[in-house]
Amino acid sequence: MSTRQRHIAHLHLHAVPNEEQYAQIIELMSGITPHVQAVPPDAFQLDLTSALRYFDLSPYDLVQTVLLRLKAHHGIDGSAGLAGNRMLAAMAADASGPGETTWVREGQAAAWLxxxxxxxxxxxxxxxxxxxxxxxxxxxxxxxxxxxxxxxxxxxxxxxxxxxxxxRGHDPRPVTPSEPAAQLAADLVLDRDCLDPDRHHRAVLGLADRIGQRLRGDGLIAGRLTLTVRYADRSSTTRTCALPEPTAHSPALAAAALGLLNGLGLQRARVRAFVVRADGLLPAERAHRQLSLDPGADRARAVESAADRARRRFGPQAVRPAALAD
Structure with a gap:
């Protein structure tokens, strides 16, 4: 017996919404189908299979309805991918230009891939x-x-x-409705398209330091870090890594973020903006630090604590990493 063909849509937003707006977008999409899965910070997936008969639209036309609702309610444009599973839909979205929808139809996955x-x-x-x-x-x-x-x-x-x-285009994972994960994000929109790898490095380092300060100020630690790079042509790349241990220590966050940046091999890419997001958040008292024989690790955390106190008293620019000094 053949199974019913699934129709999965992956939508990528052309602006990174704040946490409240992102939750509103997920709620808006649930008016089309209850099968909505958040893909923070700027994407989501919908299983449209059961909604097609209700709306009496083709899969492609229903995706256009989703994009119109997104634009009408939140003023955000998006690109979309449509396919029979989550992986193909996400890849199709990555292949779509601004405002476009790429549909990988049933039986065409092998040729498309x-x-x-x-x-x-x-x-x-x-x-x-x-x-x-x-x-x-x-x-x-x-x-x-x-x-x-x-x-x-x-x-x-x-x-x-x-x-x-x-x-071969196989992905059995279902679209699983879920609430957006608790997260902290910091972004930087450059004043002009930037080709300078050194400035890319400084931008990501500064964002990781901001995330660390916010985590420590809120008494939180993060288990995962995500870097999103947006380019001059409005395309973007997102990479995520799990941290070796949950932390709010800025050097550890910076090392992870810079590792993601270096892994992209941007060289002379024309970059418009960066977003660093921390999620997998836990209360700091639940942190379990790995034992270290290096006394420098304890000294670094003591210096960081002193720097945080100075920022609270004299402002956020009172102390900065040396690499960010003018």
Whole structure:
């Protein structure tokens, strides 16, 4: 017996809403389908399968209705991807220009995926891409054409199986309604498109430091960090990493954020804005610091605490990382 074809939409917003507005957007989308999953800070996914009969629209037309509601209620434009599962929908959204919708129809996933770069698949980072590239494997089609045993020798059994499933467009995950995760975000919109890698570095370092100050001021620690980079053509890239341990320590947050930035390999990219977001938030008293034999770690936290006291007394610019000094 064949199963009913699912229709999943992934919408990417062209502006990063604040936490309250993002929650309002998720609530607005629930008026179209109850199957809405938040993808903070600037995206969400909808399972439209059950809503198509109610609205008596094609999947494409229903996505256009979603985009119109988004624009009418919040003044935010978006790009969309439409496909039979969450992964393909997200990849289709990434391939869509501003205001566009890319629809990967049933039976067309393999042909659509075949010429795309292997780095377009979720989970394929620089290390995996470099490993595949050394053997001339640059596109998803080249991966699907490779014998399973050969791919396993290159990547290991578990990673090879997961990559092969994704390269064939398989993703069984359902859209799971959920509330947006508690988060703190800091953003910087540059006064002009910026090509300077040093300024990119300074911008992300400053945002990570702001996040650390806010976490410590609110008595919180974060378990995960996300960096979103927006470019001059209004496209964007988002990368997330789990922190080695939940923390509010600015150097640890900065190291994670800069690691995400360096992993993008921007070089001469024309950047318009950066957003750093911390989530997986917990009360600071629940922190479990890893034991360290380095006395410098305790000294660094003592200096950070003193700097926080100085900022509270003399203002947020009283103490800054040396790398941010004019």
């Amino acid at each position: 075949y010429p795309r770069p292997v780095t377009a698949l979720p989970g394929v980072g620089r290390v995996t891409a470099d490993t595949l590239g050394r053997y001339g494997l640059h596109t998803i089609g080249q991966v699907t054409d490779l014998p399973a045993a050969t791919l396993q020798r290159l990547l290991g059994t578990g990673s090879a199986r997961l990559l092969a499933e994704r390269a």
